[in-house]
Amino acid sequence: MKVLHDVSIEMTEGETVILLGTNGNGKSTLIKTIMGIVPPNQGEIIFESEGVQINLVGKKPQEIVNMGITMVPEGRRLFPQLTVEENLYLGAFRREARQNLERNLSYCFEVFPRLGERRTQLAGSMSGGEQQMLALARAIMSSPKILLIDEPSVGLAPILVSQLMTSIKEMKENLNLTVLMTEQNFSQATKIADRGYIIVHGKIEFRGSNVELSGNELVKQYYLGT
Amino acid sequence: MSQPLLEVQQVFKNFGGFAALSGVNIYVNPGERLGLIGPNGSGKTTMINCISGLLTPEKGKIIFEGNDITQMTPHHRARAGIMRTFQIPKPFNSMTVVENLCIPLEYAAEHKTSLSVAEEEARKILTLIGIEALGDLKPTGLTQVDMRKMELARSLAGRPKLLILDEVMAGLSGSEVDEILEILFKLNEQGITIIMIEHVMRAVLGFSKRISVLNTGLNIAEGTPDEILNNPEVEKVYLGE
Amino acid sequence: MLLFLGAFLITQNFHNQYYYLAAFTVLQYIILSQGWNILGGYTGYVNFGTGAFFGVGAYTSAMIVKTFKIGKSAPFLELPILFIAGGLVAALLGLGLGYLTMRIKGIYFSISTLALAFVTVTIILNIDALGGATGLYIIRPRKIPFFTNYMEFLFLVMVALSIFAVAFARYIENSWIGRGLSAVRDDEDAAECTGVPVLKLKVFATMASSTLMGVAGAAYPYFVTFLEPISTVSLDVGVNSLAMPLIGGTSTWAGPLVGAVLLGIIQQIALVTLSPEYSLLVIGILLVSFVILAPEGIVGLFRKFRASLKK
Numbered sequence: 001m002k003v004l005h006d007v008s009i010e011m012t013e014g015e016t017v018i019l020l021g022t023n024g025n026g027k028s029t030l031i032k033t034i035m036g037i038v039p040p041n042q043g044e045i046i047f048e049s050e051g052v053q054i055n056l057v058g059k060k061p062q063e064i065v066n067m068g069i070t071m072v073p074e075g076r077r078l079f080p081q082l083t084v085e086e087n088l089y090l091g092a093f094r095r096e097a098r099q100n101l102e103r104n105l106s107y108c109f110e111v112f113p114r115l116g117e118r119r120t121q122l123a124g125s126m127s128g129g130e131q132q133m134l135a136l137a138r139a140i141m142s143s144p145k146i147l148l149i150d151e152p153s154v155g156l157a158p159i160l161v162s163q164l165m166t167s168i169k170e171m172k173e174n175l176n177l178t179v180l181m182t183e184q185n186f187s188q189a190t191k192i193a194d195r196g197y198i199i200v201h202g203k204i205e206f207r208g209s210n211v212e213l214s215g216n217e218l219v220k221q222y223y224l225g226t
Numbered sequence: 227m228s229q230p231l232l233e234v235q236q237v238f239k240n241f242g243g244f245a246a247l248s249g250v251n252i253y254v255n256p257g258e259r260l261g262l263i264g265p266n267g268s269g270k271t272t273m274i275n276c277i278s279g280l281l282t283p284e285k286g287k288i289i290f291e292g293n294d295i296t297q298m299t300p301h302h303r304a305r306a307g308i309m310r311t312f313q314i315p316k317p318f319n320s321m322t323v324v325e326n327l328c329i330p331l332e333y334a335a336e337h338k339t340s341l342s343v344a345e346e347e348a349r350k351i352l353t354l355i356g357i358e359a360l361g362d363l364k365p366t367g368l369t370q371v372d373m374r375k376m377e378l379a380r381s382l383a384g385r386p387k388l389l390i391l392d393e394v395m396a397g398l399s400g401s402e403v404d405e406i407l408e409i410l411f412k413l414n415e416q417g418i419t420i421i422m423i424e425h426v427m428r429a430v431l432g433f434s435k436r437i438s439v440l441n442t443g444l445n446i447a448e449g450t451p452d453e454i455l456n457n458p459e460v461e462k463v464y465l466g467e
Numbered sequence: 468m469l470l471f472l473g474a475f476l477i478t479q480n481f482h483n484q485y486y487y488l489a490a491f492t493v494l495q496y497i498i499l500s501q502g503w504n505i506l507g508g509y510t511g512y513v514n515f516g517t518g519a520f521f522g523v524g525a526y527t528s529a530m531i532v533k534t535f536k537i538g539k540s541a542p543f544l545e546l547p548i549l550f551i552a553g554g555l556v557a558a559l560l561g562l563g564l565g566y567l568t569m570r571i572k573g574i575y576f577s578i579s580t581l582a583l584a585f586v587t588v589t590i591i592l593n594i595d596a597l598g599g600a601t602g603l604y605i606i607r608p609r610k611i612p613f614f615t616n617y618m619e620f621l622f623l624v625m626v627a628l629s630i631f632a633v634a635f636a637r638y639i640e641n642s643w644i645g646r647g648l649s650a651v652r653d654d655e656d657a658a659e660c661t662g663v664p665v666l667k668l669k670v671f672a673t674m675a676s677s678t679l680m681g682v683a684g685a686a687y688p689y690f691v692t693f694l695e696p697i698s699t700v701s702l703d704v705g706v707n708s709l710a711m712p713l714i715g716g717t718s719t720w721a722g723p724l725v726g727a728v729l730l731g732i733i734q735q736i737a738l739v740t741l742s743p744e745y746s747l748l749v750i751g752i753l754l755v756s757f758v759i760l761a762p763e764g765i766v767g768l769f770r771k772f773r774a775s776l777k778k
Contacts (some may be wrong), residue, residue, distance in 0.1 A: 023397065154397040156425055157264070159465060160264065163466070188289065221400075221401060304661055309660070310659075320718070321650075
């Protein structure tokens, strides 16, 4: 089965890009391909850092994390039997991250004070909103340059969704991140995005700025409802 | 006015020292569409577990069709017509999707059927939900969304009088939400009473006749979707902005 | 039926006693592993304590032989009585275990079955009426009509019992009961909420499983003629009854059958050519390699092979 077909996207440093498209259209697969979890049949994934271009295809996920690319998986995928703090330490596995461990940890607790209050609680016993915060914080612990976030708002109360988007924006600005995010909640996602892509059946059908997206027929059809 | 199909009266449930439900009241009339909303951790899923029987409340009563079912086992409640989905899908992983549906068809639906009849029935339900192509696959290979559709199909296979949906819309795009809503409206027209727990506002607001709001294990508001949208307390703890 | 007739003809024409002894062991394991698989395979509760149920069946049967001496007056009636009694007592023990499944799952359940086996040994060791540590002698009837030797008759009865065990397991597997057991194994909460009476099915599976084990045990005294707790309620029986279905494949009745026949024969060969220790080692090595390389067992491998042929 062809999940992705001739997909090209690009992000420049400091951008927030959203990936739209109904389920089963390849958004998650694209993120997994960038992370090296799913190998592409064809094509290249180029990461440019300090003037050097590196092709990520064929690299292992851990090598890709080491270059500064981290994913927040759909469904959070925390370690439920470990405490909040232990989950965060596991996010800081790569060498650069270990050097900045204390700084990153205090930053996470600053952005998400709730996690600081609950640092010794088991991750599995927290509510959905707190778990999503932890998943984001864990990704930040690896000192990433690029953050890939898969469906952050699933299962969250509306008030938490807008808080989460604000936190993502705040982290992006403070840490100078580049963010690629898939999201079904169009109106919330466009609040923090610079521009976006629409994937339909594994192909990029539309690309444009926030404003252009809001006026697009596909978006009206899929996201805004009639 | 006829009696409610389901009535939850003053239900309390604690986990250790944590009070998940502190005297919650909910009712749903036959044929009604009730929305149940509230912040994460407000006790909605605990409430559903008490209604379906996986948890027994410390205090309070649960009444279904006029009978007190507070102490009834979950499988008897399923046979009585209370079916539910799970927030985190719980498929039977060793079976195909069709076989997953055969379990409630054989065990919960009123008439005991032969396997071949059950399989045929299962495929009909899959067609209704729009996932007939997945019938012979194992659930482990399904996407999250298909898994949720399978959960919905499996709970329909039990021929529910009361269908309780725990966040079936999570992760669905707008058009997929519309698709599922259309199916749910159709089921409701056929006489199935539905309780919908959902964070996707468009879905709950569009679907429910009446909405009940929980916060920290207590009822804080109840009313039509419009009343709920304009309730200042709901805005403060749930909707934001 | 044909199998049984075949076995009957063999007993009439073939009299090398070693083969009957070896075949008895293999047949015994067919019954034990079918029994184990009903709870361990279909329902997902791994039991290390087969020895306890087997032992309880064996001792029940031995006590009846010693106390009532039915063998002389009604030679053909005696075995069925022994089987029923052995099965019943084991089923009672199974009822207790069944209620245990209500409270504990997974590895904790398995550990408590292991404990059950040790407790059973200790109890038998300390009851003088059961022979204690010295053991019990059971005298095999010397003659039985139509057969040249009692062992040949016992062999034939075991063939019938094995056919019954396989047919019983197969019936459960293909019925609504079997599908309910699979649902219990996959997810107990989801099973309950789709109408499956989880506790009732678990108690049924435990009792059906232990009855088969008890029946297999009931035939054992006449086979060994000397019963002693440590080798009867042994861990070997527990490990074998678990290894055979796992190696054969736990999802279907064919798995334990294939596993028991194959491993039973390999073990008998190893027993004669090498030593008892080696025969257990063979099982150990096979078990580890199957769990790692082919978790669905021989039946699973066979299915994959057939599927790849179709492509």
